[in-house]
Amino acid sequence: MPKVTIRPQRVSDAKRFFEIITNPNFKHTHVPVKSVEEERKWLRGNVGRRKKNIEHNFAILYDGYVVGVIGMKMDPHHKHIGEIGYGVDESYHGRGIATEAVRQIGKIGFRKLGLERIEIRTSVKNKASQRVAIKAGYKKEGILRHAFNLRGKFVDDYLYAKIKKD
Numbered sequence: 001m002p003k004v005t006i007r008p009q010r011v012s013d014a015k016r017f018f019e020i021i022t023n024p025n026f027k028h029t030h031v032p033v034k035s036v037e038e039e040r041k042w043l044r045g046n047v048g049r050r051k052k053n054i055e056h057n058f059a060i061l062y063d064g065y066v067v068g069v070i071g072m073k074m075d076p077h078h079k080h081i082g083e084i085g086y087g088v089d090e091s092y093h094g095r096g097i098a099t100e101a102v103r104q105i106g107k108i109g110f111r112k113l114g115l116e117r118i119e120i121r122t123s124v125k126n127k128a129s130q131r132v133a134i135k136a137g138y139k140k141e142g143i144l145r146h147a148f149n150l151r152g153k154f155v156d157d158y159l160y161a162k163i164k165k166d
């Protein structure tokens, strides 16, 4: 069976990430990056963000090939809380890749980053992402009205979460 792994993002991932995250079919998310150079610049900032415990970002690999991105954003006010965000290359959807990556980053969050609670927020319309959260063991806690500004339009999110003992 093909193997899903995650590893810290590298500046050399820029071109591949840009290709993945700017897919116009990703209707429920928006990453405001305009060029590979801009992506490269953002990736250069990862070292500082990791050191300051602001964000911990990873590439998702499928049998060693980069197929997605996943990250843990630390809550600036409640350091025991992290939030996961992710995206997978459309041609690799439906193979359980995001679910496995969420499981792996969750372990890092609870065991290495000292988190007590991890959240996933998904648009109420994003059925695939809701399935990922459920399959990875996250519980739906409620609805966050107008929590996300999607290209100028406020949309509702569901809030999913897992705590360390779950």
Ligand SMILES: CC(C)(COP(=O)(O)OP(=O)(O)OC[C@H]1O[C@@H](n2cnc3c(N)ncnc32)[C@H](O)[C@@H]1OP(=O)(O)O)[C@@H](O)C(=O)NCCC(=O)NCCS
Pocket (backbone or CB within 6 Å): 026, 027, 028, 029, 085, 086, 087, 088, 089, 092, 093, 094, 095, 096, 097, 098, 099, 100, 121, 122, 123, 126, 127, 128, 129, 131, 132
């Ligand atoms: C959400 C996303 C990361 C899922 O990646 P993936 O690797 O395909 O996820 P998995 O294969 O682990 O699981 C997807 C599940 O959603 C289901 N699914 C996909 N589209 C669906 C739909 N329209 N309605 C209901 N279920 C759907 C799949 O059948 C699968 O569930 P199953 O295993 O029970 O059959 C991917 O769709 C993506 O990159 N979307 C764009 C970015 C995005 O929305 N990110 C999430 C932001 S919170």
